[in-house]
Amino acid sequence: MRWFWVDRFTEYVAGSHARGVKGVTLSDEFIHGHWDIYPVLPNSLIAEGMAQTAGLLVSEMYGFKELVVLAKFTKLTFNTAVRPSETLEYHATIGRALDAGAQCTVTATARGVGGEREQAVAEIFFARLATGADSDAAAKGLPARLFDPADLVRWLHVTGVFQVGVRQDGSRMQPADYGLPVLV
Amino acid sequence: MPTKEEIFAKVQEALVDALGVEEDEVTPEATLQGDLDAESIDFLDIVFRLEKAFNIKIERGELFPEDILTDTAYVADGKVNAEGIAKLKERMPFANLSAFESDPQVQKLGKQLTVQDMCGFVEYKLAKA
Structure with missing residues (x-):
């Protein structure tokens, strides 16, 4: 199983906000046994989906090149249970960013047979562990990057970031802009 | 300009929210790292909350x-x-x-x-x- 907790981005405005969708099905392994005859998507995985949606948005601010990691959830509330057949829409918005990190607000809206409801709200902090073009990562004993560029660009393609991603001036985001391998 | 009490109340609220501590732990004498267990990323969170609460901009290095x-x-x-x-x-x-x-x-x-x-x-x- 790949650790992808957003299936597809439907909107992605660099430096501002993004929307991503996650579908939940009964064949999902993580739902088996959670809980017996009342299967639900674990809320911890919803938190992961919220973090991935916001994390890919924050990473872009630093050219997808730097060590941007989840530092903490300052707020996280869940309302109901998400069942197979439902979808979740994550909406992440960048609040304030300084060179040391950024704060994001993320909501998760559940949609299904019973209609639509707000499932979760989070406020997430991301820290930039090493900054600048000549990163001081090595001096801090950190890896130079979190993802192999080829894996990262695949992830961004698979989740549709380059299909819907635009900058704030409306121009399209392209892998080459970030020094990532061009696959298509 | 808010009074000292108003400033304290908002700072206290920011610290309670950022650090998950109880209101009565946030006394004027309490140290952020020692008594309230603030870590380095918490300072950024606190800075963002103070900016919002007081409508100010805090640049890096200003507080610390x-x-x-x-x-x-x-x-x-x-x-x-x-x-x-x-x-x-x-x-x-x-x-x-x-x-x-x-x-x-x-x-x-x-x-x-x-x-x-x-x-x-x-x-x-x-x-x-």
Whole structure:
């Protein structure tokens, strides 16, 4: 199983906000046994989906090149249970960013047979562990990057970031802009 | 300009939300790192909350002048020299540095920052604005 907790981005405005969708099905392994005859998507995985949606948005601010990691959830509330057949829409918005990190607000809206409801709200902090073009990562004993560029660009393609991603001036985001391998 | 009590109340709220501590733990004398367990990323969170609460902009190094603490002109053997202390006082007029002066080890500065110092910082920023 790949650790992808957003299936597809439907909107992605660099430096501002993004929307991503996650579908939940009964064949999902993580739902088996959670809980017996009342299967639900674990809320911890919803938190992961919220973090991935916001994390890919924050990473872009630093050219997808730097060590941007989840530092903490300052707020996280869940309302109901998400069942197979439902979808979740994550909406992440960048609040304030300084060179040391950024704060994001993320909501998760559940949609299904019973209609639509707000499932979760989070406020997430991301820290930039090493900054600048000549990163001081090595001096801090950190890896130079979190993802192999080829894996990262695949992830961004698979989740549709380059299909819907635009900058704030409306121009399209392209892998080459970030020094990532061009696959298509 | 809000009163000292109003500033304290908002600083207290920011610290309760950012650090997950109880309101009664956030006393003026409480140290952020020692008593309230603040870690480095929490300072960024606190800064963002103070910006929102008081409608101010806080730039990096304003609350905590890291640049002085990493400058070899002001630091030797892990201790801030007299020139560095003078520079810190100039940049941090809102903080009470007397305890730090008696044992100016670089890593002790952050540990001695109190809730009162944060209130002093906000007052200083509001007066400048």
